[in-house]
Amino acid sequence: MSVIQQILNHRSIRKYKPDPIPEDLLHEILQAGIRTSSSGNMQTYSIIVTRDQQLREKLLKPHMGQKMVVDAPVFLTFCADFNRMRRWLKINEAADNFDNFFSFLIGSIDAILVSQTVALAAESHGLGLCFLGSTLANADEIGEILGLPKNVVPVAGFSLGYPDEQPDLRDRLPFSGLVHWETYRNYSDLEIQDIYSERDNIGWQRYMKSKWLREQVDEKGIDNLAQLYTEVKYTRSSHQDYSRKLLTYLENQEFMINKGD
Amino acid sequence: MSVIQQILNHRSIRKYKPDPIPEDLLHEILQAGIRTSSSGNMQTYSIIVTRDQQLREKLLKPHMGQKMVVDAPVFLTFCADFNRMRRWLKINEAADNFDNFFSFLIGSIDAILVSQTVALAAESHGLGLCFLGSTLANADEIGEILGLPKNVVPVAGFSLGYPDEQPDLRDRLPFSGLVHWETYRNYSDLEIQDIYSERDNIGWQRYMKSKWLREQVDEKGIDNLAQLYTEVKYTRSSHQDYSRKLLTYLENQEFMINKGD
Numbered sequence: 191m192s193v194i195q196q197i198l199n200h201r202s203i204r205k206y207k208p209d210p211i212p213e214d215l216l217h218e219i220l221q222a223g224i225r226t227s228s229s230g231n232m233q234t235y236s237i238i239v240t241r242d243q244q245l246r247e248k249l250l251k252p253h254m255g256q257k258m259v260v261d262a263p264v265f266l267t268f269c270a271d272f273n274r275m276r277r278w279l280k281i282n283e284a285a286d287n288f289d290n291f292f293s294f295l296i297g298s299i300d301a302i303l304v305s306q307t308v309a310l311a312a313e314s315h316g317l318g319l320c321f322l323g324s325t326l327a328n329a330d331e332i333g334e335i336l337g338l339p340k341n342v343v344p345v346a347g348f349s350l351g352y353p354d355e356q357p358d359l360r361d362r363l364p365f366s367g368l369v370h371w372e373t374y375r376n377y378s379d380l381e382i383q384d385i386y387s388e389r390d391n392i393g394w395q396r397y398m399k400s401k402w403l404r405e406q407v408d409e410k411g412i413d414n415l416a417q418l419y420t421e422v423k424y425t426r427s428s429h430q431d432y433s434r435k436l437l438t439y440l441e442n443q444e445f446m447i448n449k450g451d
Numbered sequence: 452m453s454v455i456q457q458i459l460n461h462r463s464i465r466k467y468k469p470d471p472i473p474e475d476l477l478h479e480i481l482q483a484g485i486r487t488s489s490s491g492n493m494q495t496y497s498i499i500v501t502r503d504q505q506l507r508e509k510l511l512k513p514h515m516g517q518k519m520v521v522d523a524p525v526f527l528t529f530c531a532d533f534n535r536m537r538r539w540l541k542i543n544e545a546a547d548n549f550d551n552f553f554s555f556l557i558g559s560i561d562a563i564l565v566s567q568t569v570a571l572a573a574e575s576h577g578l579g580l581c582f583l584g585s586t587l588a589n590a591d592e593i594g595e596i597l598g599l600p601k602n603v604v605p606v607a608g609f610s611l612g613y614p615d616e617q618p619d620l621r622d623r624l625p626f627s628g629l630v631h632w633e634t635y636r637n638y639s640d641l642e643i644q645d646i647y648s649e650r651d652n653i654g655w656q657r658y659m660k661s662k663w664l665r666e667q668v669d670e671k672g673i674d675n676l677a678q679l680y681t682e683v684k685y686t687r688s689s690h691q692d693y694s695r696k697l698l699t700y701l702e703n704q705e706f707m708i709n710k711g712d
Contacts, residue, residue: 193454193575197483197568217626222458224629226567229584230684231654233624238631245633269635274628277643282677287687291694295559295587299607302560303582306487306567307458314454321564323490326556337634346560363494365478367535368485370499372506373598374530382538393492416543423491426548433552437708447698447708 196313201359203318206262206351210241215315216264223308228300234293235301236271237308238336238344239264248335252328253347258320262349267325267332268305270297272445273341289341294445298345305346318353321346327432330439340444361392390415457575462620464579467523467612471502476576477525484569489561495554496562497532498569499597499605500525509596513589514608519581523610528586528593529566531558533706534602550602555706559606566607579614582607588693591700601705622653651676 191199220237228234240246246260253259272288279286287293309319325332325347332344367377367385377385393415397403406412406422420426437447452460481498489495501507507521514520533549540547548554570580586593586608593605628638628646638646654676658664667673667683681687698708 193457194479194483194572196454197486197572200486200488202488218455220630221626222455224623224626225458225461227461227463227582229582230680231621231623232680233629236629236631236635238633238635240633242633274638274643274646277638277640278647279677279681281640281643282675284675284677285681285687287681287685287690290690292588292690292697293694295606295697296584298556298559299563299584299587302563303567303607306564307571310568310571311455311458321488321490323557323560326560327553335634337636339635339637342635345556346564360492362485362492365482365485368494368497369481370497372499372501372503373596374497374499374600374603375598376600377535377538379538379542382535382542385535386539414543414545416540416545419491419493420540420546420548424548426546429548429551429553433554433707436553436556446694 193310197310200313201318201357202320203351203353203355203357204258204320205353205355206258206318206349207354208263209352210263211317211351219308219311219315219317222311223304226304226307228303229296232275233300234270234272234275234288234297235304236269236274236342237304238267238269240267240336245335249332252331252335253322253324254328256322256324258322258349262351264350265347266305266308266350267336267344267347268301269338269342269344270294270301271342272297273339276341289444289446291440291445291447294343294440297343302346305348309348312350316352317350319348319350321348326436330435330442333439333443338443343440343443343445361388363389394418454571458571461574462579462618463581464612464614464616464618465519465581466614466616467519467579467610468615469524470613471524472578472612480569480572480576480578483572484565487565487568489564490557493536494561495531495533495536495549495558496565497530497535497603498565499528499530501528501597506596510593513592513596514583514585515589517583517585519583519610523612525611526608527566527569527611528597528605528608529562530599530603530605531555531562532603533558534600537602550705550707552701552706552708555604555701558604563607566609570609573611577613578611580609580611582609587697591696591703594700594704599704604701604704604706622649624650655679
């Protein structure tokens, strides 16, 4: 299968066989990951490979109870990491740096690029995975469980194992809604409605399979998918809470946000 | 060539043939990109494909004069984009959200994952590319040139075209320095020195090919690679400036940082 065919066949996998991933295969896909380009070739990331059952059970709560964390044999956490680099600076009597917002983003980009390389390397060997956004949302609690020192912050993570399901391809927004030619061309209201028309139907049907979401829809008088998103799934107050929590954690981890710094 | 072999063969390409990328090939690799997983399948990113020569010449300055921007036939800019989503919320009379720090990071992760998928899809067809960190450092000026509306921020970008060089594989830090088993295991000073020992030599030799860097080394009495990094290449004051500039731009683009928000 070509690289592009493999990419077009991607599904997030939420059900796994109990089979462990052979040690040499795990090494092979991680070795591929670390060939990824990084800012200034600084490689300001770390990959944490968690196989221990008890540890994955501890990770379950900050991952919001998503069972893939315990059902898959491996959980990978990709972290922005300037701890290693700053330790190297200190040993070499170099000027300190990288305890700032820009560095946090540089490390995050490094880590996220690596995560997608590892994901595609893993899928090329028949493994399945599911990225969990909870890695970022609850970075502080996950960092505590994984014993992260200052200047290390989890930004992406996925469960990994052999698939025990073959779900349908998930819908995507149309190409023309995601790609701009030359410069950004802003959308008319009609274009927005067109871009989301398929999603409005498919997404709604998908979520209405959940009894809890159906109850929420009735209770709150929700009419459409957009309202379901911001009145139930991703509320303004929850996102403001996550923003504050992350900003506090970044300061604790010595990525200083203060604009006047 | 297998996916993993392709990944292991990755080199950043800085010299390009003038040949344009066929339209259907460009579509194919971007179509592959949009199959990438995203947070809640929201796909909060946009891809901007810049081929116009005059536009790429304008992009050259914020990309710090890196000639790949004008020498390669295509420049791709990957943006965190909550403009599309918020417009959809408004049309559907849904509660507003996503004008916060957490959302900026979610959109960034979506965009960066897509960028690496597109990169690997492109390389599978013999194209070469070079990620430019200047995309983030000068996101504000690049956003201005690309006409980005509020709630859209460039986070990753690369030049793309047919390679006109075959550079050696770049060195990488050793596997054991980047991968942690079960939890994070912090490094002893000796381990740090060991992790960076090859880099200390190879990186130094690489940079000493530049006359300007040799002059800086003499002038500032620099002894080693670590000092070269933070006393010349990535100074504390430049990173604090970039941090401030980015935080200001995020607020301007309606991703509010204020912790008390």
